[in-house]
Amino acid sequence: MKATNYPWESALRAKFPTPATEGIHEFYFSLDGGGRELIIDAIRSHDVRLMIEVGSFLCGSTLQWFEASSTLAIIGIDPWSANFASILDRYRDNPVFDPCFAKIEHRGEFIDSVRQHGPFLSAMANVRKHADRFIPVRASSPEVLEELAALSVMPDMIYFDSNKLLDDLSVARRLFPDATLCGDDWTWGAEQGFPVQVAVKDFCSRFGLNYRAHRATWIIDNPKTS
Numbered sequence: 001m002k003a004t005n006y007p008w009e010s011a012l013r014a015k016f017p018t019p020a021t022e023g024i025h026e027f028y029f030s031l032d033g034g035g036r037e038l039i040i041d042a043i044r045s046h047d048v049r050l051m052i053e054v055g056s057f058l059c060g061s062t063l064q065w066f067e068a069s070s071t072l073a074i075i076g077i078d079p080w081s082a083n084f085a086s087i088l089d090r091y092r093d094n095p096v097f098d099p100c101f102a103k104i105e106h107r108g109e110f111i112d113s114v115r116q117h118g119p120f121l122s123a124m125a126n127v128r129k130h131a132d133r134f135i136p137v138r139a140s141s142p143e144v145l146e147e148l149a150a151l152s153v154m155p156d157m158i159y160f161d162s163n164k165l166l167d168d169l170s171v172a173r174r175l176f177p178d179a180t181l182c183g184d185d186w187t188w189g190a191e192q193g194f195p196v197q198v199a200v201k202d203f204c205s206r207f208g209l210n211y212r213a214h215r216a217t218w219i220i221d222n223p224k225t226s
C-alpha cells in the first residue's frame with residue numbers, strides 16, 4: 001500500500017488503516033459547487049505533491065484532485081460518522097444537486113449502497129484504485145492537524161470543505177506555513193452572511209494575503225509559490 005515514500009507514511013497508515021472494500025460498488029459523487037478549476041490549475045502549476053483535504057465525504061472531490069495529477073498524494077480528513085445516506089436522501093430530488101448526481105445511473109441503488117456499507121467503507125471504495133496515494137485520517141480538524149504536524153507532515157496544499165466555520169484556517173497557517181490554503185463553500189450561507197467569505201477575507205487582511213474566488217471555490221495566493 002505504501003507508495004509515496006514519506007518517512008511518516010507508515011506511522012500514519014498504522015494509526016489510520018485503509019479498510020478492505022472488496023465487493024462494494026464504487027460511485028462518483030462530488031459535492032462540486034463549481035470553480036474547482038482554480039484548485040486543479042494550482043495543483044498542476046505549483047506541482048502539488050501532497051494535499052490535505054478536510055472534509056472528504058464520499059471522496060468525489062478527492063477523485064477530481066487525483067485526476068488532475070498522477071503524482072499527487074492526499075491525506076483525507078473526515079470523521080466519516082454522519083448519516084450520509086439520509087443526507088443523500090435529502091439531495092436526491094432537489095434539482096440543485098442534479099449536477100452532483102450526473103455520473104450516478106441509479107440514485108436509489110447508490111443511496112442504498114451507502115446505507116448498507118456506511119460512510120467510511122462507501123468513501124473508501126470510491127478511491128480504491130488510488131489507495132496507494134490516499135491516506136484516510138478518520139478524525140476531526142482542527143484537532144488532528146496538530147497530530148499530523150507532530151509527525152512532520154508538510155502539505156503543499158490544504159483544501160477545506162467541512163463545517164463552514166473555517167476555525168482551522170489559522171491553525172493550518174501556524175502548523176503548515178508553506179501550504180497553499182483553499183476550499184469550498186464561498187457562496188454558502190446567504191442568510192448567515194456568507195461565513196466562509198467573512199472568514200477568508202478576515203484571515204487575508206490579518207496576514208496581508210490575496211485571495212481569488214470563483215463560484216463556490218476560493219484560494220489564497222501563496223507568496224512562496226506565486
Ligand SMILES: C[S@@+](CC[C@H](N)C(=O)[O-])C[C@H]1O[C@@H](n2cnc3c(N)ncnc32)[C@H](O)[C@@H]1O
Pocket residue numbers: 029030031032054055056057058059060061062077078079080081082139140141142161162163
Ligand atoms: C460538504 S462535505 C465534503 C464534500 C466533498 N469534499 C465533495 O466535494 O464531495 C463535508 C464533509 O466534512 C466532514 N466534516 C464535518 N466536520 C468535520 C471536521 N471537523 N473535520 C473534518 N471533516 C469534517 C463531514 O463528515 C462531511 O463528509
